[in-house]
Amino acid sequence: MYRFLLTPRWIALHIVVLLVIPAFVFLGRWQFGRFEERSANSTLVTANLAADPVPVESLVSQGLKESDRFRAVTASGSYDPAHALVVRRRPQEGQLGFYVLTPLVTGPGKAVLVNRGWVKAGATADAPPEVPPPPTGQVTVTGRLRLSETEETAGIKDRPGLPAGQVLLIDTGKIGKALPYQLVGGYVDLMKQQPEAAAAPVPVPAPDVGAGGGLNLAYGVQWWLFIGVAVGGWILLIRREVADRKAAEDAPVQEVGAPST
Incomplete structure (x- = not known):
């Protein structure tokens, strides 16, 4: 059968x-x-976002770790607008735009790179965006600690020949080579600062942790x-x-x- x-x-x-x-x-x-x-x-990102802010130096002094992503941190110092940069190819809410990077000098020979937020793109691809200036004098910033970007983590191919003051990746090691002080590892997405600026870029939204x-x-x-x-x-x-x-x-x-x- x-x-x-x-x-x-x-x-x-x-x-x-x-x-x-x-x-x-x-x-x-x-x-x-x-x-x-x-x-x-x-679970990690949710816990880091909910944690109380700590001084950024306390996390990066012994080397930045993967588990420090999006940890709430604080830093105090003065902005250095002379070495500010904008980051290309950063859409937000369906609009093309740039991130605004400004070093915050925290002490002699030391600084942290702060992503002050997002601004919309100019009229043409090579037109510089309109960037509100940072506040002058001493400021205290609170933000989310981010790891330095690479082509693999950002999904963006780096290339030379960009207009002056523009980058494609937030690579603190590479950016720091052109600065007169040492950058701490990683960078900070600004959430708030004291004193507040009269005009500021649009804040970068918090990461979407999704449904896990x-x-x-x-x-x-x-x-x-x-x-x-x-x-x-x-x-x-x-x-x-x-x-x-x-x-x-x-x-x-x-x-x-x-x-x-």
Whole structure:
């Protein structure tokens, strides 16, 4: 009754099922891994955003760590507008624009790079944007600590030949080579400052921590459910074939020339 399972057509079906099952297992495990990564990242970023601000020097003095991303920090000093930069290709709320980077000199030979916010792009690609000046004198800033950018982390290809005062990546190591003081590791997205400026760039929004990988968890469960569908469908086809063959064997054989009833 089950010899049909060894026919070429059915052997091909068995191979497909045997290939599909480990593929779905792999895809499910990959989605579960992404869920764990995103959940851990969401937990870390949420905790860092909610933590009380600490002086930036206390975090970067022993080397900036991945776990310090988006940690609330404070810094005091005076802005150096002579070495300010704008960062190209930074859209916000569907509009093209720039980030405004201004070093905050915190002491003799020391500074932290502050992203003061976003300004819209000029009339042409090479036109400089209109940037509100930073406040003068001593200021205290509070912001989110960010890691220095690379082409891999930012997804932006760096290239030479940009207009003066413009960069594509917030690479503090590279930017610091052109400054007369040493930048601390990373940079700070400004949230607030005292005293406030009369006019300021649009603040950079806080990161969206999302659902912590909830979609990845759902996709992982979905892939593993597909395993049950594949195995169940394979068994169903076999049972249907067996039933059809039994029905064919049990059907009465009509003699040749005999009248049908």
